[in-house]
Amino acid sequence: MIDKIKQHIQPQVTQLLDHSLYAQIKTPEQLQIFMEHHVYAVWDFMSLLKSLQQHLTQTKSPWFPIGNPETRYLINEIVLAEETDVNFYGKRQSHYEMYIDAMQKAGASTIKINSFLNQVIHGTDIYLIIATSELPWSIKQFVKFTFELIYEGKPHKIAAAFTFGREGLIPGMFSSIIKNIQQNFPEKDLQLFKYYFDRHIELDDDKHGPMAFEMITHLCGNNSEKWRDVQKIATKALEARIKLWNGIEEEVQKTAS
Numbered sequence: 001m002i003d004k005i006k007q008h009i010q011p012q013v014t015q016l017l018d019h020s021l022y023a024q025i026k027t028p029e030q031l032q033i034f035m036e037h038h039v040y041a042v043w044d045f046m047s048l049l050k051s052l053q054q055h056l057t058q059t060k061s062p063w064f065p066i067g068n069p070e071t072r073y074l075i076n077e078i079v080l081a082e083e084t085d086v087n088f089y090g091k092r093q094s095h096y097e098m099y100i101d102a103m104q105k106a107g108a109s110t111i112k113i114n115s116f117l118n119q120v121i122h123g124t125d126i127y128l129i130i131a132t133s134e135l136p137w138s139i140k141q142f143v144k145f146t147f148e149l150i151y152e153g154k155p156h157k158i159a160a161a162f163t164f165g166r167e168g169l170i171p172g173m174f175s176s177i178i179k180n181i182q183q184n185f186p187e188k189d190l191q192l193f194k195y196y197f198d199r200h201i202e203l204d205d206d207k208h209g210p211m212a213f214e215m216i217t218h219l220c221g222n223n224s225e226k227w228r229d230v231q232k233i234a235t236k237a238l239e240a241r242i243k244l245w246n247g248i249e250e251e252v253q254k255t256a257s
Helices: 002-017 028-056 069-083 095-106 111-122 126-132 137-152 155-167 170-184 187-220 224-256
Strands: none
Touching: 002 155, 002 170, 002 187, 002 224, 028 069, 028 095, 028 111, 028 137, 028 155, 028 187, 028 224, 069 095, 069 187, 095 187, 111 126, 126 137, 137 155, 137 224, 155 187, 155 224, 170 187, 187 224
16 A cells, blocks of 8 residues: 555655755755745654654553554654754754754744744644744645644544655655755855755665654554545645745745846
């Protein structure tokens, strides 16, 4: 079934791997626009992951074993890498914090994402934050889709977006982004940005991606309805990413006109 779903979503995957956005990022201002939009996908990835951890591992006390041990290992392994990886300087840091540092080094503004996250920390309803923010529609629809899945609370659907829309997609997509963007910038200007992407490519391609596909198999088993859900959510997750990329491209093109 995994191969069948991969075949079904191949048009969307190809569109993302070959998206015209990447070749258009040629100036510092355009790179800043990309980062100021993309950071919301970096952030909400952790919410998807944490939701899976809550569903598929025991996070409360008193503890008792739940679910499949291989799935527990996958989730805890990814959480460890995402929350406490080694950054460019050899220090422990989450990938989100690495990205914020890369934004600051590139001169991108973190005001909007910091304001967004401060409201999250304060406990404001996520849908209210999205609705009242001045963020572009492409970002709003992307984050809203993520949290609709999280609050629906169906592990196989959350895992579908996580696996096909993130872990299984990121190595190829991030390689395409870096390949195009680094042609237009000095190496020193992209050190932290490139490090963040390289870490994801390394972790997801070699280890996390294949394990995530195994997780989907464990969660769906022989349940044909769950497999249909997975295919539907995988498609929607990729379409949400395409809309996010299209939104960034529109903003980038404004600077070139």
